[in-house]
Amino acid sequence: MRAATVREEEIVVEEHPDPEPGAGEALVRVRAAGLNGGDMAQRRGLYPAPRGWPQDIPGMEVAGEVAALGEGAERFAVGARVMAIVGGGGQAELAVVHERLLMPVPDALGWPEAGGLPEVFTTAHDALFSQAQLRSGERLLVHGGAGGVGTAAIQLARASGARVTATVRAEELREQVARLGATVLAPDEFVEDGPYEVILELVGAPNLADNLQALASGGRIAVIGVSAGAKGELNLLALMAKRARIHGSTLRARSFEEKALAARALEREVLPLFESGTLEVPVADTFGLEDAAAAYSRFEAGAKHGKIVLLIGDGA
Amino acid sequence: MRAATVREEEIVVEEHPDPEPGAGEALVRVRAAGLNGGDMAQRRGLYPAPRGWPQDIPGMEVAGEVAALGEGAERFAVGARVMAIVGGGGQAELAVVHERLLMPVPDALGWPEAGGLPEVFTTAHDALFSQAQLRSGERLLVHGGAGGVGTAAIQLARASGARVTATVRAEELREQVARLGATVLAPDEFVEDGPYEVILELVGAPNLADNLQALASGGRIAVIGVSAGAKGELNLLALMAKRARIHGSTLRARSFEEKALAARALEREVLPLFESGTLEVPVADTFGLEDAAAAYSRFEAGAKHGKIVLLIGDGA
Numbered sequence: 001m002r003a004a005t006v007r008e009e010e011i012v013v014e015e016h017p018d019p020e021p022g023a024g025e026a027l028v029r030v031r032a033a034g035l036n037g038g039d040m041a042q043r044r045g046l047y048p049a050p051r052g053w054p055q056d057i058p059g060m061e062v063a064g065e066v067a068a069l070g071e072g073a074e075r076f077a078v079g080a081r082v083m084a085i086v087g088g089g090g091q092a093e094l095a096v097v098h099e100r101l102l103m104p105v106p107d108a109l110g111w112p113e114a115g116g117l118p119e120v121f122t123t124a125h126d127a128l129f130s131q132a133q134l135r136s137g138e139r140l141l142v143h144g145g146a147g148g149v150g151t152a153a154i155q156l157a158r159a160s161g162a163r164v165t166a167t168v169r170a171e172e173l174r175e176q177v178a179r180l181g182a183t184v185l186a187p188d189e190f191v192e193d194g195p196y197e198v199i200l201e202l203v204g205a206p207n208l209a210d211n212l213q214a215l216a217s218g219g220r221i222a223v224i225g226v227s228a229g230a231k232g233e234l235n236l237l238a239l240m241a242k243r244a245r246i247h248g249s250t251l252r253a254r255s256f257e258e259k260a261l262a263a264r265a266l267e268r269e270v271l272p273l274f275e276s277g278t279l280e281v282p283v284a285d286t287f288g289l290e291d292a293a294a295a296y297s298r299f300e301a302g303a304k305h306g307k308i309v310l311l312i313g314d315g316a
Numbered sequence: 317m318r319a320a321t322v323r324e325e326e327i328v329v330e331e332h333p334d335p336e337p338g339a340g341e342a343l344v345r346v347r348a349a350g351l352n353g354g355d356m357a358q359r360r361g362l363y364p365a366p367r368g369w370p371q372d373i374p375g376m377e378v379a380g381e382v383a384a385l386g387e388g389a390e391r392f393a394v395g396a397r398v399m400a401i402v403g404g405g406g407q408a409e410l411a412v413v414h415e416r417l418l419m420p421v422p423d424a425l426g427w428p429e430a431g432g433l434p435e436v437f438t439t440a441h442d443a444l445f446s447q448a449q450l451r452s453g454e455r456l457l458v459h460g461g462a463g464g465v466g467t468a469a470i471q472l473a474r475a476s477g478a479r480v481t482a483t484v485r486a487e488e489l490r491e492q493v494a495r496l497g498a499t500v501l502a503p504d505e506f507v508e509d510g511p512y513e514v515i516l517e518l519v520g521a522p523n524l525a526d527n528l529q530a531l532a533s534g535g536r537i538a539v540i541g542v543s544a545g546a547k548g549e550l551n552l553l554a555l556m557a558k559r560a561r562i563h564g565s566t567l568r569a570r571s572f573e574e575k576a577l578a579a580r581a582l583e584r585e586v587l588p589l590f591e592s593g594t595l596e597v598p599v600a601d602t603f604g605l606e607d608a609a610a611a612y613s614r615f616e617a618g619a620k621h622g623k624i625v626l627l628i629g630d631g632a
Contacts, residue, residue, distance in 0.1 A: 201552075236548070237547075240540065
């Protein structure tokens with residue numbers, strides 16, 4: 001099979017042996033595979049894939065058709081449209097995924113949307129609801145509202161009855177983000193718009209002090225991205241006075257059981273909202289597998305509304 | 317009545333008008349009133365009492381007898397032994413407290429113990445269980461294990477099946493803290509003893525980086541004291557990699573309803589363990605009300621095992 005491959009911090013497309021499904025696993029003929037911030041870090045050697053996953057093939061999410069089943073796998077039939085978060089190896093023509101990590105692709109979604117759904121919607125859903133326990137009526141601030149996780153978070157929060165403000169750096173993207181149902185601000189305007197019960201931090205440490213200032217009493221900050229910097233000064237007295245908490249999280253480091261539970265939560269709480277048309281997956285751009293390096297460049301250029309997705313095989 | 321009083325950042329004892337109980341309130345003839353870190357900050361003008369509480373009389377906890385009842389108050393009879401966290405005004409011969417904030421004093425406890433119980437056991441219980449969700453079998457690290465909150469936290473955690481390590485700066489106190497059931501270390505020895513699922517931070521920001529290093533995956537840090545400094549550098553990437561969270565909390569800023577709920581939780585989950593002898597209130601030293609200034613000096617000198625308590629009236 002052909003696969004995007006990390007060679008000396010560059011993305012090339014190379015031949016690899018076809019993988020084979022083991023017990024409980026499905027072989028997925030990949031149709032679409034989204035790019036994520038983790039892929040960028042992995043390319044630089046900063047974020048290795050967990051053990052048991054391909055180390056040199058990036059790709060943290062896939063959508064495609066079940067091509068074959070390993071012993072005992074029975075949740076999906078051959079030919080079923082499936083999608084999943086994977087520990088690595090998603091940006092390839094074939095991927096092996098345990099059936100407990102697979103989710104059905106909602107009928108309403110095409111391949112580009114399905115390939116860009118799992119990582120950002122699971123990340124946003126987990127951060128907002130499992131960690132920060134966002135409730136109906138509360139105010140949410142999303143830092144970095146235009147990207148994949150940001151657009152997912154805005155939609156999920158709106159669908160659950162929360163009121164959403166988002167900061168968006170690129171002026172030309174603000175109108176599109178506002179159409180998802182958020183009040184959209186420039187990055188330096190958010191403190192006076194507060195207080196917020198929950199802040200989803202996708203930008204990083206530079207916001208730390210202002211976030212605490214803008215937080216409501218009892219508020220929660222969920223940190224899931226630090227593209228603008230990881231280290232910042234924290235005032236613990238301010239944290240105590242606000243009776244606040246700061247969560248950090250990544251999906252990739254989780255155990256198999258936790259990842260399977262997150263997939264079940266998404267099936268139950270999120271996928272029905274795609275069938276009903278309440279949620280959508282904004283796709284900023286698509287690239288063929290052979291153009292994977294260009295897709296990475298596009299991702300890193302920023303200023304995009306939604307996902308960058310590789311279309312593979314018949315997905316293209 | 318006589319009361320400890322803040323005058324130009326000093327503690328003096330002065331006459332004040334006797335307070336009178338309003339609807340739902342009890343007038344408490346105070347027998348014992350513990351000192352807390354918040355009193356030290358309040359004396360310096362840094363931590364004012366919440367609205368509706370005496371502003372110039374310090375004291376965040378009391379134990380005593382019900383001397384009179386306001387209209388509709390019915391939870392306790394006149395003469396009942398009661399204790400409570402109060403927003404201020406506890407270090408006086410009389411205090412008015414709403415009956416929903418009062419708890420019964422366990423029969424097994426004398427006045428010095430009862431006067432030193434509410435603040436530290438509520439603080440420790442709330443931080444360990446309501447915030448950090450400490451579970452049986454988990455490992456807890458308490459920074460500052462010899463003081464009031466530290467000794468309460470060690471005992472509560474041990475009683476719930478957790479394994480406890482505590483740092484204690486003063487070498488001469490380590491043996492006493494170990495007798496409460498903790499592995500006791502010098503403040504610079506804790507990282508190699510980890511990882512810990514929960515860290516209770518009573519010392520402050522200087523521990524922040526090492527705490528994250530010593531934390532288990534999925535761990536929780538509860539910050540409720542910053543005596544050694546409030547500001548420190550936080551590495552958000554380390555927070556994400558550990559999938560950790562940092563809580564800050566104070567009791568004083570809470571609403572009436574939250575304070576009443578905390579009192580009910582203590583009645584249900586903690587007070588029975590005093591009746592059974594599982595828990596004790598270590599009292600480091602007691603002072604009469606007229607010696608309040610000396611009690612504050614003793615508190616600020618540190619290196620004490622347990623509480624400093626003022627004994628008032630027949631409590632003395």
